[in-house]
Amino acid sequence: MTKVGIVHDPRYQAHETGAMHPESPERLRAIERMLQAEGLLPKLVEIAPRAARAEDILLVHDKEHYDEVARSSEQAGVYLDGDTFAGPRSFEAAMLAAGGLLEATDRVLEGEVERSFAMVRPPGHHAEREYAMGFCLFNNVGIAAEHLVRRRHLKxxxxxxxxxxxxxxxxxxxxxxxxxxxxxxxxxxxxxxxxxxxxxxxxxxxxxxx
Structure with missing residues (x-):
C-alpha cells in the first residue's frame, strides 16, 4: 500500500487572524474533520514539522522581510499589508509552516513515504521576496522548491x-x-x-x- 505522510500540528492554529478573517484556524480544523470522517487520518504516516531556520526563509526572501515578520511576535497584532494579519504567535506558526514543507519533501526524497501532504498555515503563494501579501507571510512552497534545487541537487x-x-x-x-x-x-x-x-x-x- 502507498505510504502517504501528513504534516499537521495544533501550533498552526496559533496563527490567529480574527473571527471574520477568511484565513482562520477553522480551515485546518475542517480538513482534519473530513479526514477523520473518511477514516483516512489513521492510515497516514505522521510527520512532525520542524521550525524553519532563518537561513531557510532567506533562500527566497530578503532579510528585511524576515525581520519584519519576526518583529510581529512582539506585538499584540499588526497588519503587514491590507489583509495580511500577524499576531503574537504568527511568526512561530509561519516558521513551522515553512519547516513542515521542508520536512514533508525530505521524507519523500529519503524514501520514508511515497508522497506527503502538508496541512499547514499560514499559506504562502502570495508572499513576495520583499513583503507579505494576501494572507501569506513566507512563501512555503517557494522555500521548499529552492531547498530541493539548491540543497538536495534536484535538476x-x-x-x-x-x-x-x-x-x-x-x-x-x-x-x-x-x-x-x-x-x-x-x-x-x-x-x-x-x-x-x-x-x-x-x-x-x-x-x-x-
Missing part, C-alpha cells in the same frame, strides 16, 4: 498550484529559471490580477511558467 522541480487565485509570488521567484516549472490553475483576472495567459517565463525560464 527539475514542478510546482502545481491549484487555487482560484494566482500564486503571483511563487511565479515571480522562478520566472527566469528553467529548473522550477510553475503551473497555476487560477481564474484570471481574480486577485491579485497577475497570471495572464501570456506570462510564460523569461530568459532561460521561457516556457517554464504555465
Amino acid at each position: 527539475r522541480v514542478a510546482v502545481v498550484d491549484f487555487d482560484v487565485h494566482h500564486g503571483n509570488a511563487t511565479q515571480h521567484m522562478f520566472y527566469d529559471r528553467p529548473d522550477v516549472f510553475y503551473i497555476s490553475t487560477h481564474r484570471y483576472p481574480f486577485y491579485p490580477g497577475t497570471g495572464s495567459a501570456d506570462e510564460k517565463g523569461t530568459g532561460a525560464g521561457a516556457g517554464y511558467t504555465l
Whole structure:
C-alpha cells in the first residue's frame, strides 16, 4: 500500500487572524474533520514539522522581510499589508509552516513515504521576496522548491498550484529559471490580477511558467 505522510500540528492554529478573517484556524480544523470522517487520518504516516531556520526563509526572501515578520511576535497584532494579519504567535506558526514543507519533501526524497501532504498555515503563494501579501507571510512552497534545487541537487522541480487565485509570488521567484516549472490553475483576472495567459517565463525560464 502507498505510504502517504501528513504534516499537521495544533501550533498552526496559533496563527490567529480574527473571527471574520477568511484565513482562520477553522480551515485546518475542517480538513482534519473530513479526514477523520473518511477514516483516512489513521492510515497516514505522521510527520512532525520542524521550525524553519532563518537561513531557510532567506533562500527566497530578503532579510528585511524576515525581520519584519519576526518583529510581529512582539506585538499584540499588526497588519503587514491590507489583509495580511500577524499576531503574537504568527511568526512561530509561519516558521513551522515553512519547516513542515521542508520536512514533508525530505521524507519523500529519503524514501520514508511515497508522497506527503502538508496541512499547514499560514499559506504562502502570495508572499513576495520583499513583503507579505494576501494572507501569506513566507512563501512555503517557494522555500521548499529552492531547498530541493539548491540543497538536495534536484535538476527539475514542478510546482502545481491549484487555487482560484494566482500564486503571483511563487511565479515571480522562478520566472527566469528553467529548473522550477510553475503551473497555476487560477481564474484570471481574480486577485491579485497577475497570471495572464501570456506570462510564460523569461530568459532561460521561457516556457517554464504555465
